[in-house]
Amino acid sequence: MSSDYSMTFTTRTTVLAGMTVVAALATLAAPHAQLRKIDAEKLLAERFGFTAAEIGQARAGQAVTKLLPSREATEVGVAGAVRISGKPDRLVYWLKDISSFRKGAELGVSRKLSTPPQIGDFADLSLGEEELAALKACRPGKCDLRLGDKGLARFQSEVDWAAPDAARRASLLMRQMMLGHAQAYLKGGDAALGIAHNEKTPRVAADEFHALLYQSTTLYELAPAFAAYLDRFPAASLPGAEQFLYWAKGGAGPEASISLHQIVIYNAPGGDVLVADKQIYASRYTDAAIFILSLASAADNTGYYALVGARARSTMLGGMAARMLRGRVEKETVSTSAMYLNWIQQSLSMSR
Numbered sequence: 001m002s003s004d005y006s007m008t009f010t011t012r013t014t015v016l017a018g019m020t021v022v023a024a025l026a027t028l029a030a031p032h033a034q035l036r037k038i039d040a041e042k043l044l045a046e047r048f049g050f051t052a053a054e055i056g057q058a059r060a061g062q063a064v065t066k067l068l069p070s071r072e073a074t075e076v077g078v079a080g081a082v083r084i085s086g087k088p089d090r091l092v093y094w095l096k097d098i099s100s101f102r103k104g105a106e107l108g109v110s111r112k113l114s115t116p117p118q119i120g121d122f123a124d125l126s127l128g129e130e131e132l133a134a135l136k137a138c139r140p141g142k143c144d145l146r147l148g149d150k151g152l153a154r155f156q157s158e159v160d161w162a163a164p165d166a167a168r169r170a171s172l173l174m175r176q177m178m179l180g181h182a183q184a185y186l187k188g189g190d191a192a193l194g195i196a197h198n199e200k201t202p203r204v205a206a207d208e209f210h211a212l213l214y215q216s217t218t219l220y221e222l223a224p225a226f227a228a229y230l231d232r233f234p235a236a237s238l239p240g241a242e243q244f245l246y247w248a249k250g251g252a253g254p255e256a257s258i259s260l261h262q263i264v265i266y267n268a269p270g271g272d273v274l275v276a277d278k279q280i281y282a283s284r285y286t287d288a289a290i291f292i293l294s295l296a297s298a299a300d301n302t303g304y305y306a307l308v309g310a311r312a313r314s315t316m317l318g319g320m321a322a323r324m325l326r327g328r329v330e331k332e333t334v335s336t337s338a339m340y341l342n343w344i345q346q347s348l349s350m351s352r
Contacts, residue, residue: 077311
């Protein structure tokens with residue numbers, strides 16, 4: 001499978017609930033310091049440029065999506081909305097059961113982590129033949145998988161690639177490293193995640209995520225407490241919020257990415273709900289990603305709007321050679337976002 005196709009494939013299959021694409025629509029959620037209700041249709045029109053026809057489509061229960069502006073070539077983002085009948089707590093309950101949610105969306109295997117995380121949480125995580133081959137070939141500054149220098153050194157020193165049990169040992173080591181990422185994040189936040197040293201360019205995990213989050217200036221204006229919680233976790237607190245971690249191996253195919261995520265669910269005063277899915281680590285493609293879901297009551301109090309936004313950073317999208325790839329990724333991101341929003345709307349309608 002070519003790297004171009006793999007990037008498009010991964011963006012397509014992970015665009016929802018841990019997707020590889022971020023936070024502009026976090027501007028649609030008010031913090032606990034602001035109690036005003038969200039006027040979803042007004043915000044879609046005034047902040048994100050959706051037309052009256054597109055808003056009417058969302059009102060009728062058909063998803064609408066569009067690209068978000070990006071300041072850098074290495075970033076891509078999407079915004080979308082759909083109106084859903086019923087109460088938002090049903091969708092929130094489904095998201096809390098993240099394994100079932102991702103399975104229903106055909107996004108591969110995933111597991112919610114224990115509190116505190118345990119090595120058994122990763123028992124279903126194994127490396128495929130392509131991943132094993134990539135690990136054998138990895139060298140500092142040149143690796144198809146996103147590993148820090150310390151992680152790469154462990155695979156080189158702790159796995160005898162000529163041994164018959166090399167695959168088992170490598171999978172066990174990956175589970176241990178994923179557990180280490182989870183423990184480090186819960187203790188020290190983004191700053192504890194270290195550096196990925198691929199393509200001869202060290203990339204600090206905290207810097208990549210903050211570069212995404214800081215673009216969403218209205219998030220800090222309308223929801224400063226929520227923004228601070230995402231930015232400064234675990235040092236920051238957010239009354240009314242709950243969080244948990246999960247890991248995923250997204251989609252089918254030999255180059256599916258292994259990723260670690262944090263879900264944050266915030267029940268704001270007034271009844272609106274804000275959900276963030278923050279990528280903590282991914283073995284391929286994305287340097288940072290976040291997904292925001294705002295559940296805002298409809299003006300007539302019959303149903304609610306699911307307002308979503310996602311943005312990601314990837315070095316694969318930078319440079320002149322990646323221009324065609326970027327165009328394909330953007331197109332796939334928009335269409336697949338609409339597909340999954342429609343899937344959520346239809347799934348919830350059928351289960352009423």
